[in-house]
Amino acid sequence: MHIVITGAAGFLGQRLVTRLLERGRLDDQTIRRLTLLDQIEAPVPDADGVEIVAQALDVTVPGALDEVLASGPDVIYHLAAVVSSAAEADLDLGMRVNFDATRALIEGCRQHELAATRLLMASSVAAYGGELPEVLDDMTALQPQNSYGAQKAMCELLINDYSRRGLVDGRVLRLPTIVIRPGRPNAAASSFASSILREPLNGEDAVCPVPTDLEMFVMSPGKVVEALIHGAEVPGERWAPFRAFMLPGITVSVAEMLETLREVAGDAAVARVRHEPDARVTAIVSSWPARFDTAKARRLGFEGDGNFREIIEAFVDERP
Incomplete structure (x- = not known):
């Protein structure tokens, strides 16, 4: 199995790599190759029997992902993003990274005929907003109140439509606020x-x-990583009719x-x-x-803290 991770140098990407290597398998298939993509070269851990390639890559450059997609990955974790405050401060940057690069990725999957590739994107609670009921569910309309949330919501719609057409096996997890993040404060x-x-x-x-x-609405890093892994293992048809929902924070x-x-x-x-x-x-x-009422996530086997x-x-x- 070949797994590609965009945003692999981030704290969530690094945790996902570590956990995948600990498991050694995904969906009963042995992990043979990991391709780690980010603006800077992601750390490469020791791993017997797994080929790990880390590449510094700007996903906003046209055609940047062509070579990776041509290799026919089985699973793509799309974690690359500009965080909320940065996307609000710089509309052009947020659009290039959060929307344009995601559209290029799913269009690349179409061009390379990767209909069976499982593409899992991390979305956000920020996709919601406006006048809302006290408790939301997965059918609540998305009315984001900032650019970051709008960019994520647009990506959700595209991934759902490409999946409906059978062009890719898309899955979107709306992440609660992740606490406690390691390191230092960032622009989120x-x-x-x-x-x-x-x-x-x-x-x-x-x-x-x-x-x-x-x-x-919060969730621990460990539970988020487990949800990302589980999300790639749940059969695509079980995500229908809409392939995005909130995790159980x-x-x-x-x-x-x-x-x-x-x-x-x-x-x-x-x-x-x-x-x-x-x-x-x-x-x-x-x-x-x-x-949130996260009945769909729990029905599909996702677990929270x-x-x-x-x-x-x-x-x-x-x-x-």
């Missing part, structure tokens, strides 16, 4: 949701830019996040969080819904 509007936990747990200060009563307010941090790490950890309102970040994040404490404890256990 939701970056604070990790930093207000990660930094205090590491003995550092952090800034919370949103009201503490703000609710978010959990709803938690910022206040509940901080209280759970207190339970795990004590008052001193919570005291490291400063509250400095940022209207721009609040406007973006507050447009994302926080309550048990509670928010499990998310924090998983991060603590994984630290060096």
